[in-house]
Amino acid sequence: MATPDTRTQILDAAEHLFAEHGYRGTSVRAITKLAGANLAAVGYHFGSKAELMAAVARRVIEPINAAQCAGLDKLLAQTPDPPVGELVEAFAGPLFDEMPAGDEGGARTSRLIVTILSDPAEEARSWTGPAEDSVRERYLAAFARVLPGLSPEELAFRMRGILAVTAVDRLEVHQQPSPGCVSPVAGEAARRWAITFLTAAMSAPPTQT
Amino acid sequence: MATPDTRTQILDAAEHLFAEHGYRGTSVRAITKLAGANLAAVGYHFGSKAELMAAVARRVIEPINAAQCAGLDKLLAQTPDPPVGELVEAFAGPLFDEMPAGDEGGARTSRLIVTILSDPAEEARSWTGPAEDSVRERYLAAFARVLPGLSPEELAFRMRGILAVTAVDRLEVHQQPSPGCVSPVAGEAARRWAITFLTAAMSAPPTQT
DNA sequence: GTTTTACTCATACGTTCGTTTCATTCAAAC
DNA sequence: GTTTGAATGAAACGAACGTATGAGTAAAAC
Numbered sequence: 001m002a003t004p005d006t007r008t009q010i011l012d013a014a015e016h017l018f019a020e021h022g023y024r025g026t027s028v029r030a031i032t033k034l035a036g037a038n039l040a041a042v043g044y045h046f047g048s049k050a051e052l053m054a055a056v057a058r059r060v061i062e063p064i065n066a067a068q069c070a071g072l073d074k075l076l077a078q079t080p081d082p083p084v085g086e087l088v089e090a091f092a093g094p095l096f097d098e099m100p101a102g103d104e105g106g107a108r109t110s111r112l113i114v115t116i117l118s119d120p121a122e123e124a125r126s127w128t129g130p131a132e133d134s135v136r137e138r139y140l141a142a143f144a145r146v147l148p149g150l151s152p153e154e155l156a157f158r159m160r161g162i163l164a165v166t167a168v169d170r171l172e173v174h175q176q177p178s179p180g181c182v183s184p185v186a187g188e189a190a191r192r193w194a195i196t197f198l199t200a201a202m203s204a205p206p207t208q209t
Numbered sequence: 210m211a212t213p214d215t216r217t218q219i220l221d222a223a224e225h226l227f228a229e230h231g232y233r234g235t236s237v238r239a240i241t242k243l244a245g246a247n248l249a250a251v252g253y254h255f256g257s258k259a260e261l262m263a264a265v266a267r268r269v270i271e272p273i274n275a276a277q278c279a280g281l282d283k284l285l286a287q288t289p290d291p292p293v294g295e296l297v298e299a300f301a302g303p304l305f306d307e308m309p310a311g312d313e314g315g316a317r318t319s320r321l322i323v324t325i326l327s328d329p330a331e332e333a334r335s336w337t338g339p340a341e342d343s344v345r346e347r348y349l350a351a352f353a354r355v356l357p358g359l360s361p362e363e364l365a366f367r368m369r370g371i372l373a374v375t376a377v378d379r380l381e382v383h384q385q386p387s388p389g390c391v392s393p394v395a396g397e398a399a400r401r402w403a404i405t406f407l408t409a410a411m412s413a414p415p416t417q418t
Numbered sequence: 419g420t421t422t423t424a425c426t427c428a429t430a431c432g433t434t435c436g437t438t439t440c441a442t443t444c445a446a447a448c
Numbered sequence: 449g450t451t452t453g454a455a456t457g458a459a460a461c462g463a464a465c466g467t468a469t470g471a472g473t474a475a476a477a478c
Contacts (some may be wrong), residue, residue, distance in 0.1 A: 019299045021329045022330070022331070024233040025329045025330055027433080027435065029436090029463095038456055039437095039459095040437085040439090040456075040457075040458090044455070044456080046435080046440060047342065048436075049437090050438065060411070106461085110272055115329065119329075120328075121230075121231070154402050157399065157403075158402075161403075161406050164211050164373040167375050183221050189362070190366065193363050193366045193367070194366075194370075195412050195416075196372050196415075196416040197366070197410045198410065201406045204408070205405075206405075207402050207404075215425080215426080236464075236466085237466060238465080246426085246427055247425095247428080249427070249428090249429095249467085249469090250426070250427090252468075253424095254425095254426070254458060257466080257467075345471085400461080
C-alpha cells in the first residue's frame with residue numbers, strides 16, 4: 001500500500017492514542033513519534049493539539065452521524081411510529097460499527113467516542129456542530145412520539161443512557177482484569193447485547209411521580 | 210464550625226477537583242490552593258498525587274460499598290430470589306446517594322465515581338481492593354440466580370451497563386448546554402429514573418444467539 | 419527549660435509539556 | 449536554470465508539572 005501522507009498518519013496515531021489515554025494523557029510528542037512524523041508537523045497541519053483533537057473527533061463522528069441519520073430516514077419512510085427496538089438499533093448501532101475489523105484493539109471507535117464524550121478536558125468538547133444536535137433532536141422527537149407519557153426530562157435521561165451504555169466497553173478496558181470478571185467481548189456480540197439491553201430500558205413505563 | 214485539619218481539607222478539595230477535571234486535569238497546586246494549604250502538604254500527608262487520589266477514592270467508595278453490601282444482605286434475608294428491581298435498587302441506589310444535599314454541584318459523588326472508573330490515567334485505577342470485588346461478585350451471583358438463561362458474558366455486560374448508566378449525569382455535565390437539550394436534574398429524580406431504566410434493562414430476555 | 423514531635427512554609431530541582439522558530443528539502447511552475 | 453511554495457527537520461522557548469529540601473513554628477513530652 002502507498003504510505004499515506006503525514007497528515008493522515010498523524011490523524012491515525014492521534015485517534016489511537018486519544019482513545020487509549022485520553023486527551024491530557026496523550027502528548028504531541030507521542031503522537032508524532034507513533035506517526036513517524038516530526039514534532040512540528042502537528043502545528044503545521046492542524047495548528048494546535050486541541051484542533052488536532054477536533055479533527056480526529058470529526059473524522060470519527062461524521063460517518064456515524066450520517067449512518068444514524070440515514071437509519072432514521074429509512075425507518076420513518078415506512079411508518080411514523082417505528083418500534084422502539086428499531087429506533088434504538090438505528091441510533092446505537094452505528095456507534096459500534098465503523099471498526100475496520102482488522103483493528104488490533106477492536107472497538108476502538110466506540111472507545112474513542114466515549115473518551116471524547118466523557119473526557120474531563122475542555123478541549124475534547126469543543127468540536128460538536130449543528131449536525132450532531134440535529135440528529136439527536138430528530139431521534140428525540142421520534143422517541144417522544146412512540147413513547148407517549150414520558151416526560152421530556154425522563155426521555156432526555158434515557159437518551160443519555162443510550163450513550164452511556166455504549167461506553168460500557170470502555171469502563172471495562174480501563175479496569176485491570178480481576179478474578180471472576182469476564183473479559184470484554186468483541187464488537188458484534190456487545191452491539192447486540194447493548195441493543196437488547198437498551199430496547200428494554202427505553203420501553204420501560206414512565207417512572208411514577 | 211471548627212475548621213477541619215489540613216489533611217481533610219486537602220481531601221475535600223481533591224475530591225471536588227478530581228470529579229470536575231479528572232486526574233490529569235487537576236494539579237497538586239490547584240488542590241492545595243483550594244484547600245488553603247501549602248504545596249508540600251500533599252507530599253507530607255499522602256506521599257504523592259497518586260496516593261492522594263487513592264485516598265479520595267477510598268473515602269468515597271467505602272460507604273457506598275458498605276451500603277451495597279447491607280442492601281444485598283437485607284434482600285437475601287427475606288428471599289433467595291429477590292425481584293430484579295430491588296436488586297438493581299440495592300446496587301445502583303447507593304451510587305446516587307451519599308451527597309450531603311447542600312452540596313453546590315449536586316451529584317458530585319456519582320460524578321467522581323465515574324470519573325475514577327473511566328479516567329484514562331492509570332493512577333486512577335490502582336485503588337480497588339478485595340472488598341469491591343467481593344460485593345460485585347455477590348451481586349453477580351444474585352443476578353445470575355434470578356435471571357436464568359442469561360450467559361455469564363451477557364450478564365457481565367449488563368452489570369457494566371448499570372455502572373455506565375450511573376455515569377449519565379457526567380456525560381451531560383461535560384457537554385455545553387445546547388438548545389433543545391433538557392438540563393440535568395437533581396439527584397433524586399435521576400436516581401429513580403435510573404432504577405426504572407435499569408430494572409427494565411436487566412429484566413430483558415437473553416439476546417438470541 | 420529543654421527536647422521532641424508534628425506540621426507548615428517558601429523555595430528550588432528536574433522533567434515534560436505545547437508551541438515556535440528558522441533552516442532545509444524537493445517537486446512543480448515559470 | 450531559476451524561482452516558488454508546500455512540507456519537513458532539528459532545536460529551543462517559556463510555562464506548568466510532581467516532587468524534594470531544609471528552615472521555621474508551636475504544642476506536647478520529659
